[in-house]
Amino acid sequence: MKVPVQVDGRELVLSNLDKVLYPEVGFAKAEVIDYYSRVAPYLLPHLRGRPLTVKRYPNGVEGKFFFEKNAPSHTPAWVRRVRLPVPGSTKDRDTIEFAVVDDLASLVYYANLAALELHVPQWRVSDDGTALPPDTLVFDLDPGAPATVVDCCRVATVLREVLKADGLAARPKTSGNKGMQLYAEWDGRKEPSVYAKELAQLLEKELPKQVVSVMTRSARPGKVFIDWSQNNPAKTTVAPYSLRARQRPTVSTPLSWDEVEECDRPEQLVFTAADVLARVEEHGDLFRQA
CATH class of the missing domain: 3.30.70.3300 (Alpha-Beta Plaits)
Incomplete structure (x- = not known):
């Protein structure tokens, strides 16, 4: 079933919303899209300007996945893209056209692709798409x-x-x-x-x-x-607030130093999508720069 929606004035078609992507807990694609939509005000500042690499799980976390750096050919024209050199590419490519997720509509587009994990480098691109020094x-x-x-x-x-x-x-x-x-x-x-x-x-x-x-x-x-x-400029790290492809929809979650200092059991620092939405409601973005 396909569902046409408007997100901040952009038209998207969402598909397979009832497909379960985390079978152990019955977490479906609709819930992935809902999580990313609701956490977007806290997540987007950490994606903005950074070329995106995703891990896509079209058949859920128990199925096959693939990394994707190149923006898909069907990417809407309004999703920002930058073409950057990739020396030493394992696929013998000189350049890759990366997506840069700067807005909610672009984030929802990727969530609809079952791009569960969002990874970015430690540098941004300028307004004209030039790679900037690591920040x-x-x-x-x-x-x-x-x-x-x-x-x-x-x-x-x-x-x-x-x-x-x-x-x-x-x-x-x-x-x-x-x-x-x-x-x-x-x-x-x-x-x-x-x-x-x-x-x-x-x-x-x-x-x-x-x-x-x-x-x-x-x-x-x-x-x-x-x-x-x-x-290394060629490497990426999972973004703050990104889901992870575990048995449950855990999240790469910003912490307070009190939580770090007081941790004496691993389960204290395991947070799911629902936990993170409650955390940002209470604390805002713990990962914001001072």
Whole structure:
């Protein structure tokens, strides 16, 4: 069944609204679109100006998925697009025409494509579509079992103080999966992945039983891997307020530092779409820049 709608004056046709995308809890495409529509005032500032990569799950989280960087050929003309070079593309493409989700209608368009996960780089494009220097620094904290997000929280508080000493204010969020991320505004003092690697190695030296800075899987059990490589301009990180393709519709959720400091059980930092809508109603955007 197809349903024509208007979103902020744009005409869209929504389809398969009753298709269940999260079978374990019966969460359907209509609910995905509803979530993204309602969280849009808090999500869109973190997408605006950033080339979009999505993970699409046309048959739900238990079916096959695919990453999509190139805006589909049927993308409406009113969705902003920018053509950017992609050196080293695995598909031998010199450039990709990315979508840039700047408004509610574009967000709903992608939600209707079952683009459950929204990923963006740490840089934006200018009004004329030129790539700008990175404006955000990110550390992805990934726990190696039996470590959990509780261990990530302990490492995050140490990393926060190191960043603070360098004049950078860290903002935490869950990954929506098993780990978390810290973000900070970036001032371009040096190449961001170089700086992030230096800090990851510093923490590994100071906390050798808790932290690892190398990607080697065998080095990670029981420790928190600080993934500094997400600052490579070619990489993306899941956006704040994006759904994740888990058994339940969990969300990459901004946190308060009190929540990070007080966390002693992993389930304390698991938030679903419904939880996040309640959180933004109460707290607004915890991830807004100061």
